[in-house]
Amino acid sequence: MAKKVTSQDVARHAGVSQSAVSRVFTKGASVSPEMAARVRKSAEALGYRPNALARGLITGRSRIIGLVVAYLDNPFYPDAIEKLSHALQAEGYHLLIFTTGKHGIDTERVISELIDYQVDGIITASINLSGELTRACAAAGIPVVLFNRGIPGSGLSAVTSDNQSGGRKAAEFLLAGGHARIAHIQGFEKASTSIDRLIGFEMALDAAGQGLHALGNGKYDRASAAEAARVMMDAPDPPDAIFVANDHMALAVMDVLRFDLGLSVPGDVSIIGYDDVPMAAWPSYDLTTLRQPTRRMVAATVEELLALLDAPTRPARRIEIDGPLVVRTSARIPDGWTQ
Amino acid sequence: MAKKVTSQDVARHAGVSQSAVSRVFTKGASVSPEMAARVRKSAEALGYRPNALARGLITGRSRIIGLVVAYLDNPFYPDAIEKLSHALQAEGYHLLIFTTGKHGIDTERVISELIDYQVDGIITASINLSGELTRACAAAGIPVVLFNRGIPGSGLSAVTSDNQSGGRKAAEFLLAGGHARIAHIQGFEKASTSIDRLIGFEMALDAAGQGLHALGNGKYDRASAAEAARVMMDAPDPPDAIFVANDHMALAVMDVLRFDLGLSVPGDVSIIGYDDVPMAAWPSYDLTTLRQPTRRMVAATVEELLALLDAPTRPARRIEIDGPLVVRTSARIPDGWTQ
DNA sequence: CGGGTATTTGCATACCTATGCAAGCGACCG
DNA sequence: CGGTCGCTTGCATAGGTATGCAAATACCCG
Secondary structure, three states: OOOOOOHHHHHHHHOOOHHHHHHHHOOOOOOOHHHHHHHHHHHHHHOOOOOHHHHHHHHOOOOEEEEEEOOOOOOHHHHHHHHHHHHHHHOOOEEEEEEOOOOOOOHHHHHHHHHHOOOOEEEEEOOOOOHHHHHHHHHHOOOEEEEOOOOOOOOOEEEEEOHHHHHHHHHHHHHHOOOOOEEEEEOOOOOHHHHHHHHHHHHHHHHOOOOOOEEEEOOOOHHHHHHHHHHHHHOOOOOOEEEEOOHHHHHHHHHHHHHHOOOOOOOOOEEEEEEOOHHHHOOOOOOEEEEOOHHHHHHHHHHHHHHHHHOOOOOOOEEEEOOOEEOOOOOOOOOOOOO | OOOOOOHHHHHHHHOOOHHHHHHHOOOOOOOOHHHHHHHHHHHHHHOOOOOHHHHHHHHOOOOEEEEEEOOOOOOHHHHHHHHHHHHHHHOOOEEEEEEOOOOOOOHHHHHHHHHHOOOOEEEEEOOOOOHHHHHHHHHHOOOEEEEOOOOOOOOOEEEEEOHHHHHHHHHHHHHHOOOOOEEEEEOOOOOHHHHHHHHHHHHHHHHOOOOOOEEEEOOOOHHHHHHHHHHHHHOOOOOOEEEEOOHHHHHHHHHHHHHHOOOOOOOOOEEEEEEOOHHHHOOOOOOEEEEOOHHHHHHHHHHHHHHHHHOOOOOOOEEEEOOOEEOOOOOOOOOOOOO
């Protein structure tokens, strides 16, 4: 086990000062080409790399982004996280994971740990953090970007797809398909994504003079969604179409309809999901769904976070990215549908 | 934006020395109860938390574990990572994510970055790092645990399920089911998991006096697995059973058989997977598979890593955890099967 | 009540790097 | 040829914490 090699060691080896070594590895510092070459050669020989901790201590920037996440069973998130990590690495940042309890979110502890590690910024995903996070991070001056979740009035930047627009598109497609009893299974009822999808959906239904036939609560959870579907279909007047607030739940609903209730999708009931996770395209489901443009959402998230790092006083922005309806076969296709 | 509050500030506020403050927050240091109470009160009042970077700098332990990961589309990994993160947080460690290129692994860069951040240990998942990692980490004295992958002869600790045993169980189940043409679609052909599953599978077939009917390469990738299945079924004498090296690929194979080729599973072909990801239990697939006991694998990984952190010279261990065959309906169930 | 031990506290320093400041140097211009 | 400017380099220090050492205090037993 070799001892850690420091800038001092390199300086000695190259016969220069420690500051010179530091400057060679500090972007934008003033060094002559010869000095740079000489130092790099010694560094190479000794296997030197600047200590990110020490660097972070003195610059006040750790180049660590805290990723706060509750659950990863919805496959939308792993994909997003992978892309986020890539994008941030390209900018010289890395993600430090903080997992919260799945149900009761241990906000206090998470925030403490985020501060301990001197994270430069925070990204949250699959999670609703209460106002505590807002306060604590504002106090500590740590920029926050909410990924795929907004907290209205929180003053935090948020990146989502255009959920209201998505809900509207789902409704319009089902209406065009001639459905008469259109229902919705929402996600976690306090999540902005779920709320907005419902709002957009209901508004379009209302505009067509047709109300929401039924509403169930799936809590962004497979089992709850399945149960909600069962209850809904058990009613005297079951729906002939269900818009489900995300794909993860929509697949569960399809399973319940087909295997528990022996119904046909879309013969008996049309299903529309939200996210366009990879599985939605699998032939067993072939789920019509609203695509969340992950790449663009990730790019926007990183861009916004970097902007906040540069100018912490910058006002928060709410970025909504529109995604298309991906028409597959889980919902009846209206005659002559082209859009 | 409040300035960072340091141990100095707390010391002043409490009227004690900075060392006293430090000791209160250092486990195992000698402090009187009154001192502790007093300091904690001031710390609370000022909102002080020890700076993990500075602490890491001086103790030489960052309490950061590098997680090196290539891809997350196999849902086995997100689940495992979530559990890993939880378990490590309970021990006061956090995961810093390093994503590698999906194909060409940029070993050099990843190793450099791992060293930059002074990670205390490394966990790799869904990835084959060449000998470079071994060398570099041995040189830097950083313990490594390979999760769900072993590199024989690397001298690195590894935690996997008992892949050979799993392969054997798959073969025995298919043999008991009276299958005559038993094939295999392997994963990434250099991955130890894939190799071992194949070895166990073939050995059991051989022992029964029956050879491997066909072998395809799915590269742990959905599209490749689908292609391999098509080729295999296109042969003059197609298999009547396929053991696929993980669930992720097995589901793709089932889709190809049912939807592209119009075959019945298990009527025409029996399928067995490996992992027991959540989707395997979904009624659309109801996949017979070998369970990887994620919880126990994670626990073993964390335990082994902590042991290595305590005693870096400890010899590497190879931990294999046996998992059961989960019998569902994607493979013909032998008459009177009880095991 | 004294001497010795155990415990607690403060002082000073180390960890490793970045950076302000001043000095050195060459170059360029008038 | 002298003065000024720009660039490069080294010196010294800071950033926030942990810890060895010595001093101080408390405690115990004889």
